[in-house]
Amino acid sequence: MADGPTINTIAERAGVSIASVSRVLNGLPTRQETVRKVMAAADELGYVRNAVARSLKSRRTHQVAFAMADVGNPAYLAMLREIQPVLKAAGYRLVLHSTDAVVEDEIAVLHSLGERYVDGLIMVPLRVTDAHLQMLAAARAPVVIIGSVPEGTPVDNVRADSRTGVRLALDHLHALGRRRIALVNGPLDTVPGAARGAAYREALGDLGLPYDEDLVRIGDFYRADGARAVAGLLAARPDIDALMCANDLIALGALDVLRALGRRVPQDVAVVGMDDTDLAAASWPSLTSVSLGSAERGKAAAELLLERLQGGEREPRLVTVPPRLAVRASTAGPAYAGGKYADGKDADGQEDGA
């Protein structure tokens, strides 16, 4: 790992100046003979351009950061999956930041923009605090926020619309003839929990159905919580005929309990999840789920950022991604709707010892 060749080494060997070497390597107009000599020297030496020096001079790193709470979370993953190819195609590298759901870490990421190791940032904040807004206003590089940001904040913004999402689900259930639709929600002090609770109430109203507090249960956003909540719900109100769950894990918990109690899905109780993760298609019965368009939001965010990186100044933009209902067996019968991992490789795909 001795020191590699630099343009100086090449210049010496080719008998030209470093300026010429640089020009040749950058494809600037140069005499054929010089080009030949430089190229030959570069090849022989196995020269590779030093990206750091280049970045220092050009003030561009060709790197973009993506910051979210948790790499393991399917929703973020779906975004990442779309963001990555868009950036790659444009010649940008992706730097991943996982903030582990710590707000200070988010602020730290925003702060680190000043270090100029990236040209831009896509961030999915947990919550947008005053500290966020302050840092965003002073940001030293373009930022795209996936989530909601107050009007006037000088960043591009990509939003989901869970209100419409909940409405899609309830309309669907209503159309199937369900009238006693319960909500299994997550904590109300989270942004998604609050939004979904409100949307549920509103959509019921629009459908002419009464809002009944007994039909709403709050737990955490996990499978066991869903199971617990639904068990309680069914004990109290055995007559419910549909469950709207605030995410897919809760819905899986619901399926567990329904199965244990011998309630048929969807005949006796229809179940709808939310987020449309891979788990929804994998479960049995496969789970009808509201997609909030994580993938689309990721893609939109990446495109907005690129635009700003390449195009320069423009007004901050707001993009809202519409939700979509993925109808599967848990509401609409027993048909298997197909997998989702289908992208051409072993779900393992690594080399393998021994």
Added chain:
Amino acid sequence: MADGPTINTIAERAGVSIASVSRVLNGLPTRQETVRKVMAAADELGYVRNAVARSLKSRRTHQVAFAMADVGNPAYLAMLREIQPVLKAAGYRLVLHSTDAVVEDEIAVLHSLGERYVDGLIMVPLRVTDAHLQMLAAARAPVVIIGSVPEGTPVDNVRADSRTGVRLALDHLHALGRRRIALVNGPLDTVPGAARGAAYREALGDLGLPYDEDLVRIGDFYRADGARAVAGLLAARPDIDALMCANDLIALGALDVLRALGRRVPQDVAVVGMDDTDLAAASWPSLTSVSLGSAERGKAAAELLLERLQGGEREPRLVTVPPRLAVRASTAGPAYAGGKYADGKDADGQEDGA
């Protein structure tokens, strides 16, 4: 976004030289008075150190790259989940490369090490070609390969052991009294496919069971392929009492078909998957699966790389991660074994518009 302050700005304002500023910022011994002045100036100016310039001089970027075929693949994701925190704790940023299963892209990543935008690389190659070995021998930064690399290659190496994994599964099935155990494999020209096929045959031998070609089916590594293969298998050999599937998706396909045919799982047919992805716990019945330790491999790789980055030269090391059998309902009865996403947040967890 005007040009931010540099150490020159600070030096001027504090009335000292840039050398002093640098020393203060790096915590080198300095007179209290100077420290005070510099700190004050830095604070007032909102100074943030330029990471690029720093890297150029120090020849360290504090970035590490992780390259694999596909961000969406659960196995790679499991690695990423472990790699990220290890690097973060050590002060390294993570640059993500997805090669989309194109070998040329892998070579390109190896080549780009010469650009020195990262201090090291963790790579999961699809296949190790001569080109790989050549680039690895000439690599300008430490590399850890997850997969198998010929002895003598000057890189650290982390391996799975699917042979033992298959054996664990077959032992388990055998102990449960199963004797007609079929294999639903992926293509034999893939590394995992070949390894698993051979391991199956060997393990059968050791158990004193005959190897029967009729009991082996080859398809692709997806759910639909699994379903197709198992349908054929059951038509030809209705007497089989266990299915060893080469990954979880295939196993899900198997479950689909068994359910459709009215075969009970596990009473009539026991099913084992491989990779132990989140889908295994989510399916119904939950799926017994062989974990090849993706998470552990990721962690080990990250630790090996850090060691080399911080410690310096040493002999290349080989770490083999033992497989583990996650026993669930598809072989051992109907109990629900609990979810896997349990890490404290909504499986969605984003802000939300409207």
Added chain:
DNA sequence: CATCCGTCTGTAAACGTTTACCGCGTGGAG
């Protein structure tokens, strides 16, 4: 009072590029 030592700080070079500027040589026009 001269000397020495130690602490602190400033000057300048270096990391590897890109690029503004200038000078040289050639060829064509007058």
Added chain:
DNA sequence: CTCCACGCGGTAAACGTTTACAGACGGATG
């Protein structure tokens, strides 16, 4: 034959740090 224009290529500065080196200063020591 002279002059000019123009195409190339070289010199040097710049990007923002870190750091080797040496100088300045103050206090202690002989």
